[in-house]
Structure formats: structure tokens, C-alpha cells
Amino acid sequence: MFNVQRSSQRHTLKERMFNVQPTKRQFMAGFFAIVAILGIVRYFVQRAQRLEDTPIVQKDQKYHRIRGVNNYKTAFPDSQSVQIVAAEKWGVLPVKNREDAESRKKELVYVGESPYWHVDRLSSSIPYLVPRAALMLQDIGEAFYDSLYAKGLPFHQLIVTSVLRSMEDVAKLQRHNPNATEQSCHLYGTTIDICYNRYQPLTREVRNDTLKWVLSEVLRDKRNEGRCYIKYEVKQGCYHMTVR
Numbered sequence: 231m232f233n234v235q236r237s238s239q240r241h242t243l244k245e246r247m248f249n250v251q252p253t254k255r256q257f258m259a260g261f262f263a264i265v266a267i268l269g270i271v272r273y274f275v276q277r278a279q280r281l282e283d284t285p286i287v288q289k290d291q292k293y294h295r296i297r298g299v300n301n302y303k304t305a306f307p308d309s310q311s312v313q314i315v316a317a318e319k320w321g322v323l324p325v326k327n328r329e330d331a332e333s334r335k336k337e338l339v340y341v342g343e344s345p346y347w348h349v350d351r352l353s354s355s356i357p358y359l360v361p362r363a364a365l366m367l368q369d370i371g372e373a374f375y376d377s378l379y380a381k382g383l384p385f386h387q388l389i390v391t392s393v394l395r396s397m398e399d400v401a402k403l404q405r406h407n408p409n410a411t412e413q414s415c416h417l418y419g420t421t422i423d424i425c426y427n428r429y430q431p432l433t434r435e436v437r438n439d440t441l442k443w444v445l446s447e448v449l450r451d452k453r454n455e456g457r458c459y460i461k462y463e464v465k466q467g468c469y470h471m472t473v474r
């Protein structure tokens with residue numbers, strides 16, 4: 231009896247495997263099983279993508295925390311009267327124009343694109359600095375890069391918005407605004423403006439003030455090290471800084 235049952239079971243199995251004629255019910259069950267499997271695969275793929283996109287603020291302690299500064303104006307208060315002293319100490323004599331800057335290779339270096347920063351389209355300045363200021367910019371760029379890495383943030387370039395103002399730039403500015411005769415630190419090649427509200431994303435963007443906080447930490451440290459004087463410019467949306 232037992233043997234007979236087994237053989238009949240074997241027979242049924244064989245039948246199922248080689249003579250498949252699924253009923254409507256079996257077909258539907260198979261169909262839903264495949265849909266369910268695809269759904270599970272999709273869930274895990276999406277989850278993996280989300281994890282990749284998750285910004286910094288993970289509970290994972292291996293990333294450094296972002297603290298920023300308490301108050302931008304008090305953290306970066308260095309006014310024109312403070313910065314001009316350093317500008318006159320380290321700067322060059324007034325530069326006529328771009329050609330003049332290019333001919334003064336011993337005094338000025340070209341600061342075009344770099345892995346660490348992007349120079350905005352300059353409307354009233356040219357991209358030249360005294361070597362001491364160029365080195366400061368390089369160090370700030372590197373420190374910002376390291377900081378982003380340590381905090382698990384995607385890499386962004388800083389944006390430089392103003393560099394050396396030549397005599398031609400000054401004349402042009404005065405045509406638009408006759409009162410613009412200020413003895414700007416930008417005349418000396420010691421001073422740069424770096425945006426705090428725009429950054430150049432290289433992979434994906436970070437859409438809040440995170441980068442501003444990170445940059446503020448970097449600049450506070452450089453200022454504390456005695457590398458530069460910095461003014462937080464509310465209207466221009468930049469840090470105005472002079473090497474010291």
C-alpha cells in the first residue's frame with residue numbers, strides 16, 4: 231500500500247515537471263510570486279541608492295561634526311581700517327591693467343581655476359595675487375576640501391568673486407559711481423572675496439547652509455592662526471579677506 235502511494239506520488243511529480251499544464255490558479259500564483267520577487271529586489275536597490283545619497287549627518291561617529299560659528303559678524307569683524315594696514319604691508323604698488331599684472335611676474339601670480347576653487351566671471355577685477363595671498367587661498371581651499379571629506383560631505387569648489395582691482399577697474403567703477411573712490415584693499419593683490427552662499431558642486435549638490443557652516447569653521451581657524459583678516463560682507467554675500 232505504502233509503496234503504491236509513493237510510486238503514485240513520484241508519478242505526479244514527474245507529471246508536474248514534464249507535462250506542465252498549470253491551472254489558472256497556479257498561473258496566477260506564479261505570476262504574483264514573480265511580481266513579489268521583483269518588488270523586493272526593487273526595494274533593496276532603492277534602499278542602497280538612498281543610503282548613497284544620505285548626507286553627512288549620520289549617527290556614525292566616524293564623521294566630524296559640523297559646528298559653524300555662533301555669529302558671522304562677530305566671528306569675522308575685521309574692518310577696512312584693519313585690513314588696509316596688512317594690504318599696504320604685503321601688497322604691490324597699484325597695477326595699471328591686466329598687461330601690467332602679467333608683466334610683474336616676480337610680484338604677482340595668476341590665480342585661475344584650481345581643483346579647490348572656481349573664479350567667477352570677474353567684472354571689476356583681474357585674477358592676480360601676491361604669492362603670500364595666493365598661498366593663503368590655496369591653504370583655505372585645501373582645508374575646506376579636507377573638512378568636507380572629514381564630515382562625509384560631497385566635494386564642492388569655493389567660488390572666488392573678486393581679486394585684484396587694477397587702475398582700469400577703478401576708473402570703470404568710478405564712471406558708474408563717482409563716489410566709489412574708496413582706498414580698496416583689492417588694489418594691492420592681498421585681498422580676495424569668497425562667496426558664502428554659492429559653491430560649485432562637483433558630484434551632487436548640498437542644498438542648505440551646511441557648506442556655509444563648514445567654510446566658516448575653516449576661515450575662523452585660518453584667522454585664529456593669524457593668516458588673515460576677514461570681514462563678513464552681508465550685502466555682497468562674501469567673505470572679504472586680506473593676507474597678513
Ligand SMILES: [Zn+2]
Nearest residue numbers: 392422423470
Ligand atoms: Zn572684497
